[in-house]
Amino acid sequence: MALVPYALTRPFLFGVDAERAHDLTLAALASLQNTPARCLWSAPRVADPVRVAGLRFANRIGLAAGLDKNGRCIDALGAMGFGFIEVGTVTPRPQPGNARPRLFRLPEAEALINRMGFNNDGLAAFVANVARSRRFRAGGGILGLNIGKNAATPIAQAADDYLLGLEGVYAHADYVSVNISSPNTKNLRTLQSDQALDALLGALGERRTALAERHGRVVPMFLKIAPDLDDAQLDLVAATLLRHGIDGVIATNTTVARDAVQGLAHADESGGLSGRPLAAASNRVIGRLRTALGPAVPIIGVGGVLSGADARAKIDAGATLVQLYTGLIYKGPALVREAALALRDMRR
Numbered sequence: 001m002a003l004v005p006y007a008l009t010r011p012f013l014f015g016v017d018a019e020r021a022h023d024l025t026l027a028a029l030a031s032l033q034n035t036p037a038r039c040l041w042s043a044p045r046v047a048d049p050v051r052v053a054g055l056r057f058a059n060r061i062g063l064a065a066g067l068d069k070n071g072r073c074i075d076a077l078g079a080m081g082f083g084f085i086e087v088g089t090v091t092p093r094p095q096p097g098n099a100r101p102r103l104f105r106l107p108e109a110e111a112l113i114n115r116m117g118f119n120n121d122g123l124a125a126f127v128a129n130v131a132r133s134r135r136f137r138a139g140g141g142i143l144g145l146n147i148g149k150n151a152a153t154p155i156a157q158a159a160d161d162y163l164l165g166l167e168g169v170y171a172h173a174d175y176v177s178v179n180i181s182s183p184n185t186k187n188l189r190t191l192q193s194d195q196a197l198d199a200l201l202g203a204l205g206e207r208r209t210a211l212a213e214r215h216g217r218v219v220p221m222f223l224k225i226a227p228d229l230d231d232a233q234l235d236l237v238a239a240t241l242l243r244h245g246i247d248g249v250i251a252t253n254t255t256v257a258r259d260a261v262q263g264l265a266h267a268d269e270s271g272g273l274s275g276r277p278l279a280a281a282s283n284r285v286i287g288r289l290r291t292a293l294g295p296a297v298p299i300i301g302v303g304g305v306l307s308g309a310d311a312r313a314k315i316d317a318g319a320t321l322v323q324l325y326t327g328l329i330y331k332g333p334a335l336v337r338e339a340a341l342a343l344r345d346m347r348r
Contacts, residue, residue, distance in 0.1 A: 004040045006332025018103040018112070026073055033076030034135070041333050042079040045139075046340035048347070052298045052320055053220035053247045055174055058140045059083035061311065061340040064302045064323035065146035065177065065224070069120045071129040074143065078136030080333040081340060085136065086323065087126075088146030089179045092164040094122035095150055098184060104266040106275070110306055110330045111261060114254070115271030117184045118148050123168040130172045137174075145169040146177040146224070148185070155187040159203045166204060166221075170211045173219050178204065181226040181253035183272045189226055194236055201244040220247035227252035227281040227303060231288055238292035248298035250323070251285045254278065255303075275326035279304025283317040290318025306331055308342025315343060 013021040032038060048059040062084035063077055071087040078085055097119025104113045120126065130145065137143055147165030149158045162178060169176060180191040180200070191200055204221065212218040223246055225237055241249060254272025261267040261277055282303030289299055301319030305311050306327040314322045322343065327335050 006334060010332065014105065014107070017101070018105050019100065022067075022103065026068065029073040029076035033073060033079070038076060038079050041076070043081040043333060043337050045081045045083065046337060046344055048083070048340060048344035050321075053175065053222075054218075055142055055220065056140075057083045057142050057321065059340045060315075060321045060343045061336055062086060062142075062144070062300070062321060062323040063328070064325040065089055065144070065179065066114075066116075067325050067328070069116075069118075071126050071133065071145075074130065074133035075135040078139070078141045081336045082141065083340070084142035084144060084174075084321070086144035086146055086177060087130070088120070088177070089118050089148040089182070090120050090123055090126040090146065090165060090169070091118050091148050091150045092123050092161050092168070093150050093152075094125070095119065095152070102271070104269050104271075106261055106264050106266055107330075108264055109261050109275065109277050110326070111273055111275030111277050112326050112329065113266055113269045113271045113273050115184045115269070117151060118182065123165065127168055127172055130169075142174045143172075144175045144177050144222070145173040146179050148179045148182065149188065151185050155190060158188075158191060159200050162200060162204060163207050166207055167211065170208075170219055171215055175220040175222060175247070177222045177224050177250055179224045179253070181224050183226070183254060183256050192225060192229065192233065192237060194240075197237065197240050198243075201240060201246055205244045205246070222246070222248045222250050222298075222300060224250040224253055225285070227255045227278060227285050228257060229285065234285060234288045235292050238289055241297070242293065248300065248320070249289055249293070250300040250302060251289055251319075252278070252282045252303050255281055257281065274303065275330070276304050276306055279310060279313070283313060286314065286317040286319050305339060306335070308338045311339035311342050312346060315346060
């Protein structure tokens with residue numbers, strides 16, 4: 001187990017600006033991940049193997065994209081006991097993201113609001129970082145690489161960016177996730193609509209076929225969607241996924257709804273809300289997708305996982321695997337083991 005209780009470090013981290021705390025944490029993890037100091041946050045991985053989309057996951061708890069946008073800390077994060085880790089979102093070209101401040105804590109609700117805007121160092125730096133990380137995957141960890149579009153790319157040319165992303169990460173990914181659901185890139189969510197989604201997934205499917213022939217393996221693709229879609233929109237997404245042979249869906253990204261946090265400090269900040277208030281909306285989407293997709297298509301459930309019980313609720317709603325991010329900020333690395341044990345115990 002981790003030797004330093006998170007309760008000792010959280011007051012320091014919560015005592016500084018949220019993005020500053022994030023940057024300090026990632027810098028420390030990146031510099032110490034391949035040193036003996038990794039024992040400070042390491043925990044034994046819970047064994048709960050499952051095969052999903054042709055991949056063997058050591059357990060069903062993963063890290064959601066967004067925490068490590070540049071893939072700098074894969075081995076450090078893997079030491080916390082995750083069965084899989086997703087890094088990104090990466091865009092073809094580097095971009096600074098939106099103006100600061102752009103990350104806000106809502107402690108009373110165990111939530112965050114962010115409007116980061118796909119800030120990242122670009123595809124070349126991302127791939128170089130991923131290539132340097134070896135320990136997590138050598139130990140059986142699964143790595144997902146999350147791709148998006150540059151803010152300056154017109155939405156009509158969005159597919160060009162996603163194709164560049166797929167081409168760049170394909171050789172390095174266990175699976176690729178396609179992020180069309182961040183609320184912080186202008187017009188991005190319009191790609192979830194009927195014709196736009198059909199065209200994008202068609203283009204990605206064709207490019208994956210060519211890449212599979214070149215690399216000798218088919219890399220699974222998952223689509224990451226928003227929690228703010230209604231049932232008719234979810235049914236359309238499900239039908240389009242099935243039509244194009246996309247391997248699965250990640251449900252969900254952050255929400256633009258604020259009903260659950262009205263009156264709290266920072267509740268009116270623009271951006272995506274994550275954490276405990278997202279749980280119910282995420283579970284609703286998972287349930288609707290499970291009905292629309294049938295039993296075989298994998299769903300990665302994410303949103304509002306702050307306990308083992310929350311992870312079980314995702315599986316009960318219809319998820320195959322579970323991711324967390326904001327819960328890690330509020331509960332610390334011990335949450336990974338707690339959630340993984342909770343899912344393992346569901347099988348007993």
